Amino acid sequence: MKINKKIIYFMAFIFISNFSYGKIIIEPGPNAYDRIQEALILAEPYENIHLSSGYYEIEDGLSLDIDNVTLSGDGLDKTILSFKNQKSGAEGLLVTSNGVTLSDFAVEDTIGDAIVVKKANGIRFLRVRVEWTDGPKSSNGAYGLYPVESKDVLIDSCIAIGASDAGIYVGQSERIKVINSEAKFNVAGIEIENSYFAEVTNNIAHHNTGGILIFDLPNLPQQGGHDILVKNNKVINNDTPNFAPEGNIVGKTPNGTGIMVMANEKVILEENYISGNATAGILVVSYLDEYEDDNYNPLPNKIFIRNNQLNNNGFEVDKVRAEPIALLTKNKAPEIIWDGVTSFPEWIGLSKQQRLILGSNKTKDKKTDMINLNLMTYALLPWFHKIKEDYDDYIGEGISLAEVNFKTKW
Amino acid sequence: MVIKYSKFLFFLFLITLIGSVSYAEPHKQLSDYNFFKDIKNQIPRDETVPYKIANPLFSDYSHKFRFVHMPLNTAAEYSYNNVFNFPVGTTIIKTFAYPIDERNLDKGFLLLETRLLIKNENGWIPLSYIWNNEQTNAFLKYTGHTFNVSWISSNGQEKYVRYRAPNVNQCKSCHEINNKIQPIGPKGRNMNINFVYPNGEANQIDFWHDKSLLNNIPKLLKKNPTIWDDTKYEINERARSYLDANCAHCHQRGASASNSGFYLNIEENNSSILGIYKTPVAAGRGSGGLQYIIDPGKPADSILLYRMLSTDPGVMMPELSRNLQHEEAIPLIREWINQLK
Incomplete structure (x- = not known):
């Protein structure tokens, strides 16, 4: 058999090109939806679909269901998917496959949520912007970046603006890092809900209604949120009045909330810079609405707060959404607020739990102050009700959390 | 040496070729x-x-x-x-x-x-x-x-x-x-x-x-299904049949709306999970400013009906395959919520 070199090279080329990961480049222009969606459907695993810089007008929801695909653009201010004229589809982009990377593009003005990721093992958002460009309005979509029921969630260097619920929202997920990102003009800037093992670090949450919310809610497939680290974030001037459509849980977020923890266990808030939030710097609360769910624990537990810088929070408490705080504090609310709701045995002194644990925190020109609203007594024995404001009573040893390690290799 | 190498490559080439052809492509027409x-x-x-x-x-x-x-x-x-x-x-x-x-x-x-x-x-x-x-x-x-x-x-x-x-x-x-x-x-x-x-x-x-x-057909077939628009059946059965057919493909455990914790498959009988006095989780403006998915006796205050009435893609349910109101089903669901206690 005699085969000349050229043919060998040709065959080698065919072989390699079949197995190397392809890159599909899409340019702006007419039929953008069809061209992008077709690429997303026909993609092979590990392929890169690249959207060149420009403005893409999309009328229907896009979706991706192939594992390990990268969807990239030329930058979060250069490659823009605009859904201003969206006619169908409940979100801008839906990802339902594993190991996907989304990077360097923007999704604007979707009719519902911007980017939803469901049941993914491994999802990365890198330098992605989601925005409703008319500013905060209740007709904006609910969530910006919205991974749910997922594992290994990385949100790095992203921007979320104008969501009528949460700009960055991670729900019912596990192993999560939200880092180096910015959330502004949302109702909730960054929200971690019913999730396990999360790190929220080095972010800026400003001009939202509430900066960073760590929530746990009843009647959901995954609940009992725990092991959440909120560290080294700037949570400042969250001053956008709540514009969530009523009926949603974030609609209850008081105007001007810095960091709010509801009904989670093992949460560390440390080295955050929290300033200029009108209702509270740090708010730790239980879930007080009625619910029917035997498996749900409505009380926060082991919330450890240390080494934060807390300045000028609680100067104008939201009288509607934070009525008890407004009633039980005078001119200015303390920097750290706990509703003081406990289990009944704790309340009558039969058992003890470290629900709130304070380390040292700093405040300009004075000692950091706190209040336990003692709402149990307020509700059960109103005549005997007293607030508790002795910071030292809550100083304790604290807790530590293991580092979050992803199992996914992107 | 070149020959040996080329045989190997030729073999790989064939494998690759066969591999790329063996995908069962669907018919174009x-x-x-x-x-x-x-x-x-x-x-x-x-x-x-x-x-x-x-x-x-x-x-x-x-x-x-x-x-x-x-x-x-x-x-x-x-x-x-x-x-x-x-x-x-x-x-x-x-x-x-x-x-x-x-x-x-x-x-x-x-x-x-x-x-x-x-x-x-x-x-x-x-x-x-x-x-x-x-x-x-x-x-x-x-x-x-x-x-x-x-x-x-x-x-x-x-x-x-x-x-x-x-x-x-x-x-x-x-x-x-x-x-x-x-x-x-x-x-x-x-x-x-x-x-x-x-x-x-x-x-x-x-x-x-x-x-x-x-x-494997059973000797005695189970009773006839309740057809949602057949008025000889009870309102409750008709409504549950309708919701099962129109919602439960997503609103059941393991399906695409599993994260809502709100399930409408016909076998479900837990009232919270069926939406009664259940607050919305991630509905956004889909809540329409209402407190509960189903507020018994109050159809106008129930998110379920609100989303059936809507034709706004950011609000309406189902999310897909619907652009018009289902005018005939709306009175049924309204009446069903009305008679719930």
Whole structure:
């Protein structure tokens, strides 16, 4: 058999090109939806679909269901998917496959949520912007970046603006890092809900209604949120009045909330810079609405707060959404607020739990102050009700959390 | 040396070539499957069995022509609550069409799309074929298609809809349970009704059984399904049948709305999980400013009805396959919520 070199090279080329990961480049222009969606459907695993810089007008929801695909653009201010004229589809982009990377593009003005990721093992958002460009309005979509029921969630260097619920929202997920990102003009800037093992670090949450919310809610497939680290974030001037459509849980977020923890266990808030939030710097609360769910624990537990810088929070408490705080504090609310709701045995002194644990925190020109609203007594024995404001009573040893390690290799 | 190396490469080349050819590509044209005697009039060949289901999904008043095609000498396994277990090689065929004039169906139909679910060794594959303007054939399209359709409805009104054929990913959002694509309609409780075949009317399950298309049928078939718009049944049963058919493909455990914790499959009986006094989780403006998914006795305060009434894609439910209100179902759900306590 005699085969000349050229043919060998040709065959080698065919072989390699079949197995190397392809890159599909899409340019702006007419039929953008069809061209992008077709690429997303026909993609092979590990392929890169690249959207060149420009403005893409999309009328229907896009979706991706192939594992390990990268969807990239030329930058979060250069490659823009605009859904201003969206006619169908409940979100801008839906990802339902594993190991996907989304990077360097923007999704604007979707009719519902911007980017939803469901049941993914491994999802990365890198330098992605989601925005409703008319500013905060209740007709904006609910969530910006919205991974749910997922594992290994990385949100790095992203921007979320104008969501009528949460700009960055991670729900019912596990192993999560939200880092180096910015959330502004949302109702909730960054929200971690019913999730396990999360790190929220080095972010800026400003001009939202509430900066960073760590929530746990009843009647959901995954609940009992725990092991959440909120560290080294700037949570400042969250001053956008709540514009969530009523009926949603974030609609209850008081105007001007810095960091709010509801009904989670093992949460560390440390080295955050929290300033200029009108209702509270740090708010730790239980879930007080009625619910029917035997498996749900409505009380926060082991919330450890240390080494934060807390300045000028609680100067104008939201009288509607934070009525008890407004009633039980005078001119200015303390920097750290706990509703003081406990289990009944704790309340009558039969058992003890470290629900709130304070380390040292700093405040300009004075000692950091706190209040336990003692709402149990307020509700059960109103005549005997007293607030508790002795910071030292809550100083304790604290807790530590293991580092979050992803199992996914992107 | 060069020769040896080239042999090796040649071998790899062949493998690669075979590998890239062996993908079973779906047919580009619907006619290539040879399901129909008369494709334009949707008259099936003998091996392609037409059927209907008791409680279909509302899809903007489109009419649906359903067929199943199983390989020769194979049969499906009966199940009452689950979709029949079909043999590998089965294709389920559904054509979406609008009547020219619903008062007189003899005037014909405008065919829009034919969806296939093809079962291979690894599971079900969804495909959508879009009909051409000449109505002579339909062509594979992965990205869906938009039609602007008008027709005369049964009460003589001229109606208009922006009909959206789904892309194949959107197929999955309704058809996927626990990461597996499934048909939705052909389950025992949906099939136990009569169909008018060319040789006369018969119960569908009996007919399939007689043709050896269905095994493991219980001696006594369970009772007839409650048909949502048949007023001889109780409101509660009718409403639950409607919600099961129109919502539960997503709103059940393991399906695409599992994260809501709000499930409407007919077997569900926990009132919170059914939405009674349940607050919304991630509804956004879909909540319409209301507190509960179902506020018993107060349909106007129930998010469920609010989202059925809406045609705004950011609010309405179902999220896909609906652009119009289902006017006939709204009073039923209103009345159902009204009489809940």
